[in-house]
Amino acid sequence: KKSWIVIIRDISKRVKMEEGLRLMAKIFENSHDAIMITDTEARIVNVNAAFTEITGYSRNEVIGTSSKFMNSGFHDKAFYENMWRQLQKTGQWCGEIWDKKKNGDVFPKWLSISAVADERDQVTHYVGIFTDISQRKEAENKLISLAHYDQLTGLPNRTLFYEKMQWSVDLANRGHYLVALLFLDLDRFKIINDTLGHQAGDQLLIEVAGRLKKAVRATDIVCRLAGDEFTVVLTQIHGTGEIDRVARKILDSFQSPFTLQDRELFVTASIGAAVYPQDSEDIHGLLKNADTAMYYAKNMGKNTYAVFTESMNRQAHDELELETDLRHALISDEFLLYYQPQIDLTSGQIVGIEALIRWRHPKLGFISPDRFIPYAEQTDLIVLIGDWVLREACRQYMVWMRRGLPPVKLSVNYSGVQLRQSNQLSRLSSILVDSGMNPGNLCLELTESVAMENAENNIKTLHEFKKMGISISIDDFGTGYSSLSYLKRFPIDTLKIDRSFVRDIIENSDDSAIASTIIAIAHQLRLKVVAEGVERKEQLTLLKVKGCDIAQGYYLSVPKCAEDIEQFILEKTQQS
Template sequence: MPESRTQRKTPLVLIVDDERLMRTMLRDTLEAAGFRVSEASNGCDALETIRQIHPDLVVLDVIMPDLDGFEVCSRLRKIPEMRHVPILMVTASEEREVAERAYASGATDFIPKPINAAHLRHHVRYMLRASLNVEELRQKEQRLAYAQRLARLGNWEWERGDDRLRLSEEARRILALADDVPFLPLTSYLERIHPQERDAIRRGLDQLWQNGPPLALDFRLLRPDGTERFVHGQADRIVDAGGEAVRLVGTIQDISDRKRIEEKLVLAGKVFENSGDMILITDMQARVVDVNDTFCRLTGYGREEIVGWSLGDLLSGQHDPGFYRHIWQTVTDKGFWQGEVWSRRQDGESFPALVSVNEARSEGEENGHYVFTATDLSRLKETERQLHYLSHFDPLTDLPNRLLFLDRLQQSLVGEKRHQGQVAVLFVDLDDFKEINDTLGSPTGDQVLQEVARKIKGCIRASDTVARPGSDEFAVILRELVPGGDAAAVAQKLLDSLATPFTYAGREFYITLSIGIALSDIDGTDPEELIQKAETAMVCAKEQGKSRYVFFSDEMNRQVQERLIMKTSLRRSLERDEFLLHYQPKFNSFTREFTGLEALARWQHPDRGLISPAHFISLAEETGLIVPLGEMTLRKACQQNRHWQKEGYQPFPVAVNLSAQQFGEKDLVDTVCRALGDTGLSPQCLELEITESVILQDTERAIAILKKLKDMGIRIALDDFGTGFSSLDYLRRFPLDVLKIDYTFVRGVVSSDQDAAIVKAIIAMAHSMRLKVVAEGVETEAQRVFLREQGCDVVQGYLVAMPVPPEDVEKYFPLAGGRRDC
């Protein structure tokens, strides 16, 4: 049996496309985003592969030689395991007829060519997240449908492999059980059935597990006080996609007291009215019968106003008729549909909603109802869109920023490695731009940057990338170059594109460029390293007179050789205990009081002296020494903190960074416990800092580990926030205490509107989730004033205190009852 979707930790995506290059591009993009990928080169292979692997999502091309995408999609929907799996169709056409055929054949959504990698990753993540939410909703509504069909009386559930029944409140009352007894052993339940009916009940339940008919029996219950009650019992089974029973559900009704039926109807009404989701009920002709208060509140319609309306009066008009025909056909065939729909409020505003449709009709009944349950997705989508844009794009030029540029460079390097091609990175700097900005003003400077961005984009292909990583800096990725390809020709084209003068407000001036070039097959395949080498070459271009391009040279490569020497030396450093800790104080933004420290490792090299983490952390990660180095840092920080407390200083937290490799160790929690136990430090005096990349590697495992650490009393901080995925979902799910704003955003809060907007958004969002906010890298008083005005809780950086040895940091400490200010 293939691994089920719910058993997988990493989603599995099937790519179906007859073009090998397209399959490779899609695979590279999705694998770089953390997904598992399988491929099929045609429709027939896809149908066979799906029966073997049961993917979580299918990316399906429309135009294929044997079976086109529409036929493949239609056949997939006839496979039981694929009824609810999202299918993303890829098409070169955005015509309405193509969309209608895609939805009519069963597609969840479609995406046009050419495909934007970031858009594809976001689309796939959202469809998978929506699919999981819908699957959970489907299971809940399936149980609700059973309860409705069985009249919402006292009910019970019996899971396969368990020997207990889960009882509802009404069932416990009928059985005269205490309110705190949610479960009852099956044997105890059978013992309460009158002996004359006990065997019949037992046989009926056994047959039900074996696909026997549903039960509907009258029998007697013997209560502990000796009284006898007559009950009517019903039972049925819930099956999985393969038709195997996984749970029995049933009801028992005390038919000696019909009042219980009225109480259950009242309870059902409360559930309807108090639901946080919008609920709308129609008759079989799609006329509105009733809506709940949530529906009225979120749409603006009054109940009396729309009762009797046709459902078509509430449609947004943003879907074609084929989309709605597909919904109704699915409900008619299967009794259920779920998906994302654009709906309409009373004022005409359209909004996205996650909608499920259930047919509510008893067996053999001609008339029934349709129940629509909807969740408003507008705020979630808009928040995620804004945060994603602010974190990945430059608002002035609408180009990718450094973060997105790095991501695309990584994808390009992975793709070209497969095809033995070459990637070139061009680092472009505007010569003497500061003089233009100072002389003509920032508005003119902004116009210049926008015009330069437009001209650079006009010099490269659609498959290449141009970004704006800095104020007057641009970066370019040239893909699919053959080894030895002429990246210089593109650089010269950039220089020539600015040969004509700029004219603003009647003034004419020229802009020139200094360009540095690094090549993947010569200068390495690490994205950061390539950018650094290209930037180094750009500096050389400026030193040689500006308005030119320079390739990274062999002399510049000397730094790489130096790095290899450092790696060799690093392997012996831990054995020789050459590492020590410095501590950087943190202070309250408003009171300026000392609040704690961050422990930072330093390498006391025997020949080179004190080396900062910037020069050895990446080496430690490459050599695998980051794990023992992290354990050493944790133990020394705990030991030093405990020593300060023994010296009479008031207890305070010390923060220690956990690397991705260290977080991935199986015995991480035990390692932390040993460090605290051996040093005698209270868990409340330890704060562990993790990055976004750490918790996204294995989400469920990360949640479990962080909860264990949090339960011990340890504070959890999310470091470098804003430089990664920055998902609201994991902020909600993970047990965090502190959010640390990355210094790259803090550095620009005064000079960059984009960075200021990002920092404001992060602080507001964190406080709304009851998280403390720490800003690192604060170097100027203007930055501190801005952060204090935005409500940032704690600041850290060279402005208030530099990292110093233990003996030098003690001047900041408050003694018992005292305080220290920065």
């Protein structure tokens, strides 16, 4: 008889393992993230295709070499020691690191390293996975630049001014120095701007910035606050004699003409100065006193400077008079609302209107909100005025609804003072109930700086608004500072590109790039983008190309009274 011995071996585990290995190999080769495997001595064992694409090194060039060959020199020895210490302790490390590509370019990457151990729990390899975060860093840096530097002159802006001023004050306190704040305003700048145009005005501001920087010491700080308003912070001074010397030097620098549009113009400036700590121990107070001295210099005939004294109290008298007039305006119905339409760039239809306050003073005529709103924000008047605007806008909106107008979004500006009111939710709810307006048709616009002023509390408040059904828009975006981490936490629906970037979007490549960046960031966060201050057809066309959703501005329509905007909406609706 023949005998047979049959040996059967279950290889399902091996097959499963081989399938797993094939899958891992496929993931390794097809991953969009770069993968690098090293031994315990940091020698490269393997890299994938994404590694080659990002760094420029082929697989054959790096196998067997130390991973340290890509070091950029950006990090010190302690950085790498901490990295390896954590790897040995926890088996993992992740973070931002700057390395060098084959072509010599230094680039930022987000790197995650994991230790691989064998069955005896001995580390045999390290796996590093990284992505090139250059574009993200570029976007973040642009936002930081927008937040801290004036995009026209390159000088520190108002936000950075306060930081620099605080630094100067702290330094003065430690060294027993004085700090002088010079507030400079160009004389008759509006005439130049209106006569020669904004482009010439901007060129003048750029040249003024250059002359100011040349007139001061390297330790002094030149800033542009807004428009034609500049500040110079003189650090570590010992007396007012140094203020006199610098102020005269600045005024002397204006003696030579400015060349604008192939013509020579002589431009002068008025300067006011205040000294820390004798004129004020508070930065805002110091700025206010320097501003008061500057207006005193203007009243003296311009092209001069004045150092603040307590006798300069005319401004306080004017402010008291303004407050009285504002309170009368509320009682006497001197305020009225104008409305500016917002146009969808795809359909051409009106999708929103923004309510804009105007003051019809019985003696002075129409007064711009730029003149009275900043002062109202320093008092309780802004709350009363803000309530009036909301109540009147909602009332008028419901009149339009009863007349059959389409239910477009109504945007109303909301101040930081209103946002800080403890009873604001009940006040807002009461206005909506009284008017009968659907909260879903209301959009509150906050400036970027207001939203970030007390970010954590504001996030909670805005979430309460959202629960009511109200939309939230961030106005003047790009002029304040919103980190991406904060921006995505705000329950907002819309970003409004500040008019300063729209104005020169055709001529200025920086403004064009900034607008593109804001639009891209907004769409990544699933937000709509509104461009304000559109005054020319070319601006509108370019914004469409960039993917902007909505636009408003004088090219589309000037702000109109209630009756005229109603007719405008009806005509637009009939056309569509």
